[in-house]
Amino acid sequence: MGRVVSYRSIAIILLACVLGVTLRNVIFAPPDNNILSSLHLDSPTSPHPPIFHDYFPEDDPLNSVDDTVDAGLVQEPVPLGDHYYGDNGMLVVNPNAHTASGGRLGKKLARASKTLGEAVAEYKRRYHRPPPIHFEKWWDYVVTHNVQLPDEYDEIYHDLEPFWGIDPLDFQESRERLEAQENTIVIAKTDQSSSVEVADYNLPPDGTERLLSRIDNVLRLFQDIEDLLPPFRAVFSPHDNPSMLSDHGVKSKALEAAAARSTLKRNELPPPQRSGWLSACHPSSPAWQNPIDLDAPPERPSHKTFISDHRLSMDPCLNPYLLRSHGQFLSHNKGPDPQSTLVPRFSLCSTVVHHDIRPAVPYGWVEDLPESDNPPWEERLDERLLWRGTNTGIFHGPGTRWRQGHRDHLIQFVNELAGTADVLRSPPNDSEPVGEPIPLRKAHLNPALMDIQFAGKAGSCAPDLCDELDKLYDWRKMLTFQEAGRYKYVFDIDGHGWSGRFKRLITSNSLVFKNTIYPEWFMDRVAPWVHYVPIQMDLSDLYDTFTFFRGGLEGEGAHEDLAKKIATAGREWSQTYWRREDLTAYTFRLFLEYARVSSLDRDAMTYREDSDS
Incomplete structure (x- = not known):
């Protein structure tokens, strides 16, 4: 802690x-x-x-x-x-x-792999096994398309390594059972010469076309590589968020087996706990040692903290306050029962406590922004923190904890006028003490620094609650891209799932403040405080962090030069490391790995250095 x-x-x-x-x-x-x-x-x-x-x-x-x-x-x-x-x-x-x-x-x-041989050696060093079959074809794609950081694919390892400890036949049976369930889409490549396409689906009739369109975006990433992939069959969820909650004991045993190069049958796995979200956590974790009371008012943080490792900060086992701060968790109260085994389902996003497999998602992807929508930093005259969006993230209905949902909390937090907020001020130099936080009246602070409101009309709500939300919040119109281009600072927050706006925002000349619990495919190659500013889910660091860059009510203590530098670095990172070719390279490698771990003969699906086939 x-x-x-x-x-x-x-x-x-x-x-x-x-x-x-x-x-x-x-x-x-x-x-x-x-x-x-x-x-x-x-x-x-x-x-x-x-x-x-x-x-x-x-x-x-x-x-x-x-x-x-x-x-x-x-x-x-x-x-x-x-x-x-x-x-x-x-x-x-x-x-x-x-x-x-x-x-x-x-x-x-300097030490990034520059040849196929170096990439194979680095793969073995990291993961203690040879790469998957057709690794040389993936490497050719990486070299041809100038994909940077060719060794940094640890997110795939995080997702697939537990499945290496599951018996291949049990893996296949779990996938087949999953295919028969509702709200599933199966994509497959049936043989070496076929295309990757939707092979089956089980979707509600009134939402079939809409839900299939989400997977169409993912399928387009296969267009340049499908001839190079081995056959596979994968089950996707069409929804925004994950649902495969892990059991700590089951996942730990699977990882132990994977490390020992052995596998476990389903009947060899320990029985799962029935403890909701805590089932995914180690018994000595903060979530078990300091359980959260969802009905008690949140405790005020006793100390100021800032994010250093964004992935770790997303873990509710280590940061149990997340269980009362995000709709992903609040929607299920104390949490559902975990899976009794590891179920190989792909979802558009996942959390640290789920084992849904994450693809590279092209939703919201842009190559660049037109100059009319993206003026340079100096021409962005509004120095408030901007966000507009809908009230997604949790269903607003009787008996739900919607007031604690992350988007509702954000709107209430930055628009409250009563009381004060304790805000740290930067000293004139590093050698002088800053003293205690300064209590500032929210009636002065929030209107001056924040332009964050819901837009449009209430949704994700029961009819009576929709009426209440219409009266509770100051609903604004959505901003055009040109209007949003006036702001130097923008906020990015999860909805029902991951934020589809982040690509557009980080490609702009604005500084992005990012608030999320969903680690994405690019976590290995992006850096908080270098390309964007990470913000904790309870917003306890928001005022201190924002005023550090923007300055106080009169702009005092600002570090705008650093804000501009991070904004510029984020834009250049987006255009260098989040190209469509980078999405394709990730997809290529992910499905080489998945085709192997899902095979009944994993050894036959392994790359041989003495052969380029």
């Missing part, structure tokens, strides 16, 4: 975060020189977050300094101890440490 840090240091944390990531050498610089050459991204397999690796030498005297002095009485700067990396993805930073400019971070691009 995040640890205590004196208030004199916390405002500098954000400066350290941003400086630490913007003043280093990039490890994945694209071929052309651009803003990315001043940034970096750390290895996703590293135990520490990307921002502060190698920050302190082991003998740095700052590592042993007492940090208990009352910040309000400090006469001279007192150095803090080392950065603390919480195991829940939260970070406390030493403000007096220098930023490192080299170390292992700057070597990542």
